[in-house]
Amino acid sequence: MNRYPPIAEHGMVGDLQTAALVSSGGTIDWWCTPRFDSPSVFASLLDSERGGHCRLAAELPDGDGMTARQLYLPDTAILVTRFMAPGGVGETADFMTPVDSSKPTDRHRLIRVARVVRGSLPFTLTCRPRFDYGRAPHTLTRNDDHSVVFHGPGTDLHLQSTTGILLRPDDDDITARFTLSAGQAAAVVLTSTVSGGSAPPAPSLDGIAEEVEACRDFWLSWLRSCTYRGRWQDIVNRSAITLKLLTYAPTGAPIAAATMGLPEQVGGERNWDYRYTWVRDAALSVRALIDLGFESEAQAFRRWLRDRIEAGGTASGDPLQIMYRVDGDPHLTEETLDHLEGYLGSRPVRAGNAAADQLQLDIYGEAADALVGGDMGAIRGWKALRGVLDWLADHWDRPDEGIWETRGGRQNFTYSRLMTWVAFDRGIHAAAEFSRPADVERWTEVRDKVFDQIVEHGWHEKRQAFVQHYDTDVLDASLLLMPRVGFLSPRDPDWLSTLDAMEEELVSDSLVYRYDPHASPDGLRGSEGTFNLCSFFHVEALARTGRLNQARHAFDKMLTYANHVGLFAEEIGPSGEQLGNFPQAFTHLSLVVAAMALDEELSKAEARPGAGGNGHPATFGLTAPAEGGGGADG
Numbered sequence: 001m002n003r004y005p006p007i008a009e010h011g012m013v014g015d016l017q018t019a020a021l022v023s024s025g026g027t028i029d030w031w032c033t034p035r036f037d038s039p040s041v042f043a044s045l046l047d048s049e050r051g052g053h054c055r056l057a058a059e060l061p062d063g064d065g066m067t068a069r070q071l072y073l074p075d076t077a078i079l080v081t082r083f084m085a086p087g088g089v090g091e092t093a094d095f096m097t098p099v100d101s102s103k104p105t106d107r108h109r110l111i112r113v114a115r116v117v118r119g120s121l122p123f124t125l126t127c128r129p130r131f132d133y134g135r136a137p138h139t140l141t142r143n144d145d146h147s148v149v150f151h152g153p154g155t156d157l158h159l160q161s162t163t164g165i166l167l168r169p170d171d172d173d174i175t176a177r178f179t180l181s182a183g184q185a186a187a188v189v190l191t192s193t194v195s196g197g198s199a200p201p202a203p204s205l206d207g208i209a210e211e212v213e214a215c216r217d218f219w220l221s222w223l224r225s226c227t228y229r230g231r232w233q234d235i236v237n238r239s240a241i242t243l244k245l246l247t248y249a250p251t252g253a254p255i256a257a258a259t260m261g262l263p264e265q266v267g268g269e270r271n272w273d274y275r276y277t278w279v280r281d282a283a284l285s286v287r288a289l290i291d292l293g294f295e296s297e298a299q300a301f302r303r304w305l306r307d308r309i310e311a312g313g314t315a316s317g318d319p320l321q322i323m324y325r326v327d328g329d330p331h332l333t334e335e336t337l338d339h340l341e342g343y344l345g346s347r348p349v350r351a352g353n354a355a356a357d358q359l360q361l362d363i364y365g366e367a368a369d370a371l372v373g374g375d376m377g378a379i380r381g382w383k384a385l386r387g388v389l390d391w392l393a394d395h396w397d398r399p400d401e402g403i404w405e406t407r408g409g410r411q412n413f414t415y416s417r418l419m420t421w422v423a424f425d426r427g428i429h430a431a432a433e434f435s436r437p438a439d440v441e442r443w444t445e446v447r448d449k450v451f452d453q454i455v456e457h458g459w460h461e462k463r464q465a466f467v468q469h470y471d472t473d474v475l476d477a478s479l480l481l482m483p484r485v486g487f488l489s490p491r492d493p494d495w496l497s498t499l500d501a502m503e504e505e506l507v508s509d510s511l512v513y514r515y516d517p518h519a520s521p522d523g524l525r526g527s528e529g530t531f532n533l534c535s536f537f538h539v540e541a542l543a544r545t546g547r548l549n550q551a552r553h554a555f556d557k558m559l560t561y562a563n564h565v566g567l568f569a570e571e572i573g574p575s576g577e578q579l580g581n582f583p584q585a586f587t588h589l590s591l592v593v594a595a596m597a598l599d600e601e602l603s604k605a606e607a608r609p610g611a612g613g614n615g616h617p618a619t620f621g622l623t624a625p626a627e628g629g630g631g632a633d634g
Contacts (some may be wrong), residue, residue: 003048004344008563008578011079015096016249019258022094024070026057026081033192034106036255037275039132046261047340052130056112058083058090058121076219088119098218104250106194115185125176140172158191227293230599238566239588246585248326252300253277254285257581263346264528264580273353274581278323283366288589309384319388322360332356358401365419372430382436389427393446396420403478411469414458415478421450422485465501476515477534480541490544510554512538529571529579536590540597
């Protein structure tokens, strides 16, 4: 077993309140319970020795001749890891039964089933929990050969097995070895409870088979609400399921990613905790789900967002802060876990997120866009939106930290102003559409001032492009959303020249950098990979601009960076490796946006008489090396 498998070598399972990562070798190396943002029980992904893990896998004595492959049962969150060897073929299935309820629970079940379909295979189980990010010791209570309890601070972890798996203590951990032949199966169940919580009933294979079917039926039933019927159905469905898995059902709050501390640069310091609800990310995730037809998720998030506005309680006194815990708690104190090695030595490992205190004015645009998409006839929702816009009218014209949460000081970021324009634009239209009382005259005046300011100060005449902030000539891929939000037409000459400038400076073989941190220092050491959100929004921008050949080629190339089960992290590294927290909601929502835009534009083009190619064809960019050289670096 590799000490640190590649980030991409994982699938995710979850029950809509928590989630676990399972490596392609059968190891659960990340699980926090009872919530996404709770301390970890298994975290060997951040420290192979101290983090803790649970491994269930076929294992040959000599370690040779074994091949492992991983897949999801189609259109579900049931993860299957297959083991193929000369003596047999077996597999494990990992899943959690969804708890799609408005009530949080402290009891969560992660079920692991092993079976053999041909020949026979030996399996090994090791269960080594390490509570509280590996900081807290635990004790072990052995009930019998098939039931033990790990006692951590405030949490008990019950491990139970079916007939055929005898659980053997190994100090305060558990191991087991067993062999299955064709047609045989066995299972283990991990159940987390509060300390002293009642023991779960003993598992049976018949009962687990029923749970598998119930889990499968849940996901297939949920997907029936999806209205997308396009060219990329499978990958869009996988992205939709991923966004659902990353949404905390009791409150409707989507988190940014299932993990913390996975590096944007291996060995570097850009390692953040993404297990929280960013207003921006959540609003965009919900918009993607709305576009796919999942309206109930949108309504739940709107209620959560409205409640945050009504509750106040931000440290700054502003109506909103950029992120919250899934239950709406605004306190996300950041601490450094110095006892953890970090993924491949990437330190520091941080829990909590100090960026919660940053000023990022763009969130009011995303919030307004999310709120007006619902029933503005609801009095509480309208009052919340109106209060935010009245406040924003007095506070919009000031520097902030910007969408990328740079720690290099405040600037007048163009994207922040863009989304301020969106906030007022959406409010003005909603007031008219729903006949709601508002100071529309003032909102209109401010909206138009913001527009004029962006055009005057956000546009760089020499570069012939909109730029990152008012005092730079640096480009920023967040501005790919300018036509999407309706600020200008996708065929506007100023937009086309901006897009051309981005292509020259930020795009590398379909992959898009957020910005150049060397040209615009962000207060952090090191570099980062290309940002998947930007790469997919680039596809959308190309499609809306009419560059369909280029857009489709870029989209198809982006899909080659998905992992073996269709999941994406935050970034792509220089060798095509996935970097950053995993899986990332931003990436999957933008994939949905790109697929839907490209589908729509391709269908329009195909319906036109004489449809064919268009400008900006996809090319390989063939350039011969110099004579006698070894390529461009020769």
